[in-house]
Amino acid sequence: MNYRHAYHAGNFADVLKHAVLARLLKLLQRKEAPVAYIDSHSGVGLYDLQGVEAGKTGEWQAGIARLPANSASALLADYLQVVAALNPQGGERYYPGSPEVARQLLREQDSLQLCEKHPADFALLKDNLRADERVVCHHRDGWQVGKALFPTDEKRAVLLIDPPFEAEDEYSSAVQTLQDTIARMRQAVVVIWYPIKAERQLNRFYQQLAACGAPKLLRAELWVRPADNAASLNGSGLAIVNPPWPLEDDLKTGLPELLAVLDQGGGGYRLDWLIAEAAEPPAKTAAPAAKKPRKPRHAR
Ligand SMILES: C[S@@+](CC[C@H](N)C(=O)[O-])C[C@H]1O[C@@H](n2cnc3c(N)ncnc32)[C@H](O)[C@@H]1O
Numbered sequence: 001m002n003y004r005h006a007y008h009a010g011n012f013a014d015v016l017k018h019a020v021l022a023r024l025l026k027l028l029q030r031k032e033a034p035v036a037y038i039d040s041h042s043g044v045g046l047y048d049l050q051g052v053e054a055g056k057t058g059e060w061q062a063g064i065a066r067l068p069a070n071s072a073s074a075l076l077a078d079y080l081q082v083v084a085a086l087n088p089q090g091g092e093r094y095y096p097g098s099p100e101v102a103r104q105l106l107r108e109q110d111s112l113q114l115c116e117k118h119p120a121d122f123a124l125l126k127d128n129l130r131a132d133e134r135v136v137c138h139h140r141d142g143w144q145v146g147k148a149l150f151p152t153d154e155k156r157a158v159l160l161i162d163p164p165f166e167a168e169d170e171y172s173s174a175v176q177t178l179q180d181t182i183a184r185m186r187q188a189v190v191v192i193w194y195p196i197k198a199e200r201q202l203n204r205f206y207q208q209l210a211a212c213g214a215p216k217l218l219r220a221e222l223w224v225r226p227a228d229n230a231a232s233l234n235g236s237g238l239a240i241v242n243p244p245w246p247l248e249d250d251l252k253t254g255l256p257e258l259l260a261v262l263d264q265g266g267g268g269y270r271l272d273w274l275i276a277e278a279a280e281p282p283a284k285t286a287a288p289a290a291k292k293p294r295k296p297r298h299a300r
Helices: 012-028 050-056 079-085 098-107 118-127 142-149 170-184 200-209 247-261
Strands: 035-039 046-048 094-096 111-114 135-138 156-161 189-196 217-223 235-241 268-275
Touching: 012 035, 012 079, 012 098, 012 156, 012 189, 012 217, 012 247, 035 098, 079 094, 079 098, 079 135, 094 098, 098 111, 098 118, 098 170, 111 118, 118 135, 118 142, 118 247, 142 156, 142 170, 170 189, 170 200, 170 235, 189 200, 200 217, 200 268, 217 247, 247 268
Parallel strands: 035 111, 035 156, 111 135, 156 189
Antiparallel strands: 046 094, 189 235, 217 235, 217 268
């Protein structure tokens, strides 16, 4: 386990992931019923962008640093408020990881379960989130969350699957974890984040997602450079199972807004359904007696 998110916090891929996470958590709050938030790969929860790690890559300069301090955009408003709350003096020095985005936006009746396997990052995660009584941190393998933590006591749940993608089999593991989850809780909202390097490398993953058996699955992607160079991270995507309404509409307007600020030349975006919602079955009322069709005038 070499990956440390502190080197990448606040980059363009984090911006897409955290903006969508913030928006969907907010949309779920239109109902009073509690929501369980589960993070399979949590990272440390909170990042100092003036720290040594972030300073070594400077990735956040092409990410959160390009965004305005606030925005009326449905996709960005809640996310930017979370960043602003961490930086009362302005700027974006302190950056929220996914656990902190969720912690700030969830309500008293909601809960958070955060998994992290790296011992040092787990210790930091616990330290950063410990003060909040709604939070439980697990030092465990995130690939087991579907079997271990679902179904949740709450009838509504959001699972973020955000592995480092250091190994080729993490795409299949992400789909397997998604399947384990919806097998136990079909209505769960599940979000898989994935990197886009060369787009053709993702074809098998798309096929696995399309065949995963979820009720519906929306794909949202944003790349900031042409997605044809396998050596570098050119963009990222989110596979979103059971997205709350109207997240799709928010993405329709939000993705071009994000591209306008994050594009490094040759960027683009895509929004489509890998699994479309099944059409409503016909209502089971007695059909009126069919009228005999009139013969068209010129029929023989
Ligand atoms: C991309 S980072 C997570 C970032 C975080 N979700 C965010 O958005 O702020 C991936 C994290 O997964 C952790 N990790 C790697 N393998 C894991 C596993 N099998 N189970 C749980 N955590 C793991 C890494 O230590 C790293 O902190």
